[in-house]
Amino acid sequence: MGALAVLVLVIVVCLLAPVYAGSVAHVDPFPSNLQGTTIVHGRVTPVLQSNHQGLGLGVTPIGPTWDIHHYFLGADNQGRDVFARLLYGGRTSLLIGSTSALLCCVLAALLGLMAGYFGGPIDWVLSRLFDIVWAFPIYLLAISLSVVLLTSGLQIGFIHIGAGSLLLPIIIIAIVYVPYVARPLRGLVLSLREREFIQAAIGVGASDWRILRREILPNALPSVIVFFPLMVALDMLTESALSFLSIGVQPPSASWGTIINDGLGLLYTRPMVAIAPGLMIVITAVSLNLLGDGVRDALDPKAKLRGSI
């Protein structure tokens, strides 16, 4: 349950980002703020300070003040409040991670169950499709799709998704991971199909649909649910990577990925800019994984007595 508490805390804090930015820190985390000032130890201080060492060229943003009202984690090289951006970025990252993981798991469950249960030509066609997607390196495929879709948007029948929409990275990330979930599910269903209780259902005269829904799905669902948090974490990382390459979340919007990118140039002087979103990703991913294990145990009727985490 500790994992769930941490996760809920992260989500709640991220959802409260506008409250923090508006009422606590009084900052706008999106436009650049090169001339801005803040208050450190009661003194007005510019958020970007000229360098005094070496050649004295360029500017360095202020570091963490550890003052929740004034640039708690310091500023980035645009003079923006890192902590406020961290919260806003978390909203985007969690949104993209969870929705694309959800989409991915639903698609994969549908295709994996069909391939495993029906076998034959259906299995062959679906498996080859998985192979094709799998044959490309994830990032290469995601980048190719992003480059095409982010310039033109996506038009399927009546549905039009604009080029700047968050739906595009969500769909792209969901699709590239479908084989990674669908393949193991297909294998699981293949082995389930040989079990005697499936034979019993066939012997009773149950339809394919009924067998899939009542016999196979309850046995496959725990695997999907264990996959889900893992996929959320993986999708968040993919989103970060795409954002890093400017083909995910578009600036000035923030995600944990874009903030890490912002922090890259400040790694030696202001490491907190990159470390903070990195830590957030780690904390979120670990708690998602622990949560997945907990949910699996909770769903397994044989594990009722096991302690919770």
Place this chain on the structure above:
Amino acid sequence: MSDVLLRARDVKKDFTLRGGVAGRRTVHAVTGVSLDVRRGETLGIVGESGCGKSTLARCLVRLLPVTSGSVEFGGVELTKLSRRKLRPIRRQIQLIFQDPYASLNPRRRVGEIVADPLRVHKVGDDASIRERVAELFSVVGLDPAFRNRYPHEFSGGQRQRIGIARALALNPSLIVADEPVSALDVSVQAQVLNLMADLQEKFSLTYVFIAHDLGVVRHVSDRVAVMYLGEVVELAEAEQLYDAPLHPYTEALLSVSPELDEGDGPTRERIVLSGDVPDPLNRPEGCSFHPRCPVAQPRCAAERPALVELAPDRFVACHFPRNLAALRSESGRAETGPEPAPPGDPRAATSN
């Protein structure tokens, strides 16, 4: 014959193995089985592991499509029925499986499992289904309050009772039981067998009872079919078969079965067969039993014997049947000598 419920004729089932250096190979799991199951009887099918008895059972209820041959149930040919037309017949034929741990979905409550046949065939509304499930639980000797538990909370014997309750749900006329007690403890075996016998009487059921344990089969069966390597080698009434087996294979099986020596008759001489059941991929020429047969003659290697009726209800597939003297004195009607008569009965039709 109106009293024949299930009639199988020359049923064959091949499996194709793929892969390996040899490429495609065909396993002949069932090679031309013909038998009748009469209404109200228990037909036992015995044989060693791998002799095709489970495959035969699955073919009889069309869980597996047959490669060739025919299976008639109540006069309706099952092998060519579409899935939709098969559904009403599925109500009449139910299965009990060998492994009570694998035959119940671990993620469904047992009440739902037992209700499943009723829901699939849309028998009654929710209230009447609930009532029927409670009734079925009592019939098989389980507390209806257990309905909300999961299968893992039950012992093997209790699980098999749940499997039996599921099989009974639709009031079937035929139950095919594939080694229903071989996964259970001996003490529990007797309970489940007695339950099955009681239910047979109560609901006038017909059983096809598959087992590898001759003692169990003798206890429950009216007639017994002995299978070897995918074919029936002997078929007779249980008492006759156990007293005077005609086929050398049956004789050998009985001689090594420990429980059967306790009768008042002379102790059988133990016949220990050498070697294993041949690989169904490399079936011997002629009689499939001849490489292990203690009384094999050159003819056995050349010619495959057909299943013939030597005396009423005594079928055997052997060129040199045993215990013919007993057969003559017993029925007084065994005109046929060691040379089998030409097949006159359709049940004698055996593949070549």
